[in-house]
Amino acid sequence: MRSNTVGWLMLAPTIAILGIFGIIPFIYVLYVSFHQWNPFGASPDMIYNGANNFRRLVFDAEFLTSIAFTMKFAFFAVISEVALGYLLAQLFMKEFPGRGFFRTIHTLPLIVAPIVVGSVWRLMTTPSIGIIPYLLKSWFGYDLNIGRDATAAFALTVIMDIWHWTPLVTLTLLAALLALPKEPFEQAQIDGANRRQIFWHVTLPMIRPAILATVFIRLMDALRTVDEVWMLTSGGPGAATRYVGLHIWKIVFPKTDYGYGAAISVIVLYLTLVMCWLLYVALVARRERKRTF
Amino acid sequence: MQEPFDPGQIDAEPEAAPPTRTGFLPITTNWFDRVFVGIYLFVALELFWMRFLEQSIPLMVCHVLAIALAVLIVWRG
Numbered sequence: 001m002r003s004n005t006v007g008w009l010m011l012a013p014t015i016a017i018l019g020i021f022g023i024i025p026f027i028y029v030l031y032v033s034f035h036q037w038n039p040f041g042a043s044p045d046m047i048y049n050g051a052n053n054f055r056r057l058v059f060d061a062e063f064l065t066s067i068a069f070t071m072k073f074a075f076f077a078v079i080s081e082v083a084l085g086y087l088l089a090q091l092f093m094k095e096f097p098g099r100g101f102f103r104t105i106h107t108l109p110l111i112v113a114p115i116v117v118g119s120v121w122r123l124m125t126t127p128s129i130g131i132i133p134y135l136l137k138s139w140f141g142y143d144l145n146i147g148r149d150a151t152a153a154f155a156l157t158v159i160m161d162i163w164h165w166t167p168l169v170t171l172t173l174l175a176a177l178l179a180l181p182k183e184p185f186e187q188a189q190i191d192g193a194n195r196r197q198i199f200w201h202v203t204l205p206m207i208r209p210a211i212l213a214t215v216f217i218r219l220m221d222a223l224r225t226v227d228e229v230w231m232l233t234s235g236g237p238g239a240a241t242r243y244v245g246l247h248i249w250k251i252v253f254p255k256t257d258y259g260y261g262a263a264i265s266v267i268v269l270y271l272t273l274v275m276c277w278l279l280y281v282a283l284v285a286r287r288e289r290k291r292t293f
Numbered sequence: 294m295q296e297p298f299d300p301g302q303i304d305a306e307p308e309a310a311p312p313t314r315t316g317f318l319p320i321t322t323n324w325f326d327r328v329f330v331g332i333y334l335f336v337a338l339e340l341f342w343m344r345f346l347e348q349s350i351p352l353m354v355c356h357v358l359a360i361a362l363a364v365l366i367v368w369r370g
Contacts, residue, residue, distance in 0.1 A: 050338055051339070051343065051352070054339070054340065054343060056348075057341045058340055058344040059344065119360050267340075270333075273333075274333055274337075277329070277333070281319070281320055
């Protein structure tokens with residue numbers, strides 16, 4: 001009995017914060033999603049309209065396109081961040097001069113606010129004044145113009161996200177690698193395993209939980225990215241980088257269609273949960289079941 | 294005089310993990326997992342119906358089917 005009381009008391013602040021800032025707003029958004037609501041319009045009252053917002057959403061080509069772009073963005077960004085993060089973590093495991101300095105400096109992007117990251121990248125990629133178009137032009141003769149070239153704009157949003165968030169992956173995987181016991185590696189070496197075999201059969205299974213946690217965090221973040229992309233491309237050219245977060249922003253603020261924006265938010269949350277759950281099933285739950293039977 | 298602290302007392306009666314089982318779903322689940330999957334599929338079916346079938350079959354049919362599916366998953370999943 002005592003253990004329960006102590007446990008609940010220790011959890012109480014977290015539960016209170018989660019309730020106030022997570023659960024209650026979610027319930028409110030869910031409630032709004034079943035209403036037509038334009039608080040700045042002629043009729044500022046909420047009008048119940050059943051599932052009409054969701055009905056509108058499944059036929060909304062702009063929304064469906066933004067979902068497809070967001071998935072593509074999340075896929076490329078998360079895969080690259082995990083791969084690069086792992087390589088950097090392995091690098092920082094080795095002894096080399098200035099390791100401490102590089103370990104510190106490589107985390108600096110994490111302390112920069114996303115809106116600042118977006119504006120810095122915008123300055124660096126603006127055709128007339130940016131360093132990146134200048135160097136690409138003088139070295140390779142490539143004319144970078146993210147205001148015109150949709151593929152380049154998409155690639156740059158991915159690169160910017162990788163630049164900003166790979167350090168987080170590196171730190172997480174570095175912590176996981178540093179916590180691994182030495183014995184399994186020594187045993188594998190004694191048994192004659194090569195580096196590739198050690199990676200696939202020892203390192204990877206042992207750091208799987210850390211990789212999974214990192215992928216979940218980054219996937220959720222990538223699916224709701226707004227501010228960086230807003231500063232860099234504003235969703236353009238056309239709708240090439242209009243990810244779903246930007247789409248929601250445009251529906252809710254410039255168009256002040258709060259009900260429809262809330263419905264899209266609910267569906268994005270739903271998709272995020274589904275993707276994370278499917279990933280969990282594919283990587284963890286099925287494996288556990290295989291082990292059980 | 295204050296009693297000495299016994300660290301073992303805190304974990305004296307660990308709570309049992311929620312009961313899990315294997316139904317027709319491809320993973321071992323507890324009741325929360327099954328409710329979760331039931332709600333997922335309920336929403337997915339509703340959206341699919343609104344997009345492709347509502348023109349010819351009323352949404353009420355979907356409500357009934359989706360609720361039946363959710364109950365089946367919670368009960369037998």
